[in-house]
Amino acid sequence: MAGYRRQLYRDDAVVLRVQKLGESDRIITLLTRRHGRLRAVARGVRRTTSKFGARLEPFGHVDLQLAGDPKGNHGSSLHTISQAEGIDLYGKRFLGDYPRYTAASAIAETAERLTPIEREPSLRLFQLTLGALRSLATGEHATTLVLDAYLLRGMAFAGWAPALTACAVCGTPGRHRAFSVPAGGAVCPDCRPPGAAHPAPATIALMSALTTGDWVYADATETGVRRECSGLVAAHLQWHLERALRSLPLVDRGAPASGAVPPPGGAGPGVVPPRTGAGPAAAGVNREITE
Numbered sequence: 001m002a003g004y005r006r007q008l009y010r011d012d013a014v015v016l017r018v019q020k021l022g023e024s025d026r027i028i029t030l031l032t033r034r035h036g037r038l039r040a041v042a043r044g045v046r047r048t049t050s051k052f053g054a055r056l057e058p059f060g061h062v063d064l065q066l067a068g069d070p071k072g073n074h075g076s077s078l079h080t081i082s083q084a085e086g087i088d089l090y091g092k093r094f095l096g097d098y099p100r101y102t103a104a105s106a107i108a109e110t111a112e113r114l115t116p117i118e119r120e121p122s123l124r125l126f127q128l129t130l131g132a133l134r135s136l137a138t139g140e141h142a143t144t145l146v147l148d149a150y151l152l153r154g155m156a157f158a159g160w161a162p163a164l165t166a167c168a169v170c171g172t173p174g175r176h177r178a179f180s181v182p183a184g185g186a187v188c189p190d191c192r193p194p195g196a197a198h199p200a201p202a203t204i205a206l207m208s209a210l211t212t213g214d215w216v217y218a219d220a221t222e223t224g225v226r227r228e229c230s231g232l233v234a235a236h237l238q239w240h241l242e243r244a245l246r247s248l249p250l251v252d253r254g255a256p257a258s259g260a261v262p263p264p265g266g267a268g269p270g271v272v273p274p275r276t277g278a279g280p281a282a283a284g285v286n287r288e289i290t291e
Contacts, residue, residue, distance in 0.1 A: 006067040006080070011035055012087060014129050015060045016108040020046070028056050028081065029112060030064070031129055036122050037115035040066055040079040052084040059091035059104045059133055077118065090137040099252040100136050103147040106247040107132050110151060113241055114158050125157055144226055144253050145218050148233045149210040156211065160240040162232075164208045167191055175204055179232060181239045203228045227253055 013030040016037070021027050024046045031037050045053035055062055063086075068079030094101040111129045115122055132150040135141060155161050163185030166173045176186040180196040186204060187196060202225045209217040210229075230253055238244050 007069055008065060008067055008082070010063065010065050012061065012063045014108075014111070014126065014133065015056055015058050015062060015091075016112050018056065018058060026056065027078065031111050031115065031122070031126050032064075033123065033126050034121060036118065036120040037112065038079060038118050039077070040064075040068070040081045042081045042084070052081075055084045055086040055089065056081070057089065057091045058108060059094060060089040061087040061130060061133070062089075063087055088134070088137075090133045093137045099143045100139075102247060102251045103143045104133060104136055106147055106245060106251055107136075107150050109245050109247050110154055110237070113245070114154055122157075125154065128153055128157065141215060141219060142226070144230055144251065145210065145215075147251065148207075148226075148230055149213075149218075151233050151237050152207060152211045155237055155240065158240070160236070161211070162186070162207070162236050164204055164211070175201065177201070179204070181232075181235050185236070197232065199228050199232060200225060203232065207233065 011032040011034050013032040015028060016031055017029040019027045019029075021041060024044050026042045026045050028040050028042050029037070030040060042053070042056050044050050045056055047053070062084050064081055065083035066079045067082055090104070094104050107129060111125060114125060128150065132146055135146045136143060152161070162168070162179075165175065165186075167176055167186065167188040168180070168184035169187055169191035172188045172190075174188070176188045177198055178187045178189070178192040178196040179185065179199055180187050180193050183191070183193055183196070187193070202221065206218060206221050206225055206229045209215075230251075234245075234248050238248075
């Protein structure tokens with residue numbers, strides 16, 4: 001629009017992804033506290049003389065001054081970052097830790113997928129994403145538990161939470177043994193579809209604990225139970241997203257336990273794979289977050 005002057009505004013954000021633009025610029029994908037997910041251009045940040053380039057790396061919590069229309073009614077959909085202050089740059093703590101880096105990559109990719117509309121406020125998802133990255137950085141809980149808790153609560157935010165305390169089909173209360181991703185979670189014997197998984201009772205209990213924040217129970221679980229839980233959570237999420245997450249198959253989940261549901265990236269009996277597409281090779285994880 002002729003004569004339109006770009007508005008300056010401030011917001012704090014989590015950096016989800018960065019992409020190269022031209023010779024010295026980057027496009028930064030942000031999940032902001034008050035304006036939802038948006039993309040902004042950071043000019044000159046790839047130059048060695050950049051004043052705030054290091055603050056705009058993936059997984060960082062930053063305070064920004066941006067130029068553009070917060071509501072997207074005027075001008076380009078790409079905003080411009082004119083100032084950046086680091087609040088807590090979590091990404092620096094993950095660089096030498098493969099399990100935490102890949103888990104953070106999965107969290108960032110999930111946050112982006114759960115916000116398909118730009119500039120739509122998502123305060124709960126912002127707080128959930130920030131809390132998950134902070135928990136990964138402090139190391140207070142196992143990496144896979146933090147990731148699965150984030151995925152379960154993110155699905156609840158999107159309206160896709162698996163049924164765990166009642167049958168997903170008929171609503172009969174109780175801890176049912178069968179689990180069907182297409183049906184929506186745990187199912188009773190009368191509603192159990194062909195091919196439903198039969199996870200251990202401890203696995204369903206762990207999923208419930210991660211959903212409600214019972215970390216005392218979650219921290220005491222065994223590796224095999226955690227792996228089976230991860231397989232079900234990943235299958236359920238990717239079924240609803242209708243595509244695979246590229247970073248999930250790369251998350252380090254330890255040695256597989258005998259009889260456990262396979263981790264994301266391969267579906268076993270009773271675990272329905274995503275309805276479209278599969279993730280790329282492991283070499284692509286860093287390119288997805290930083291291009």
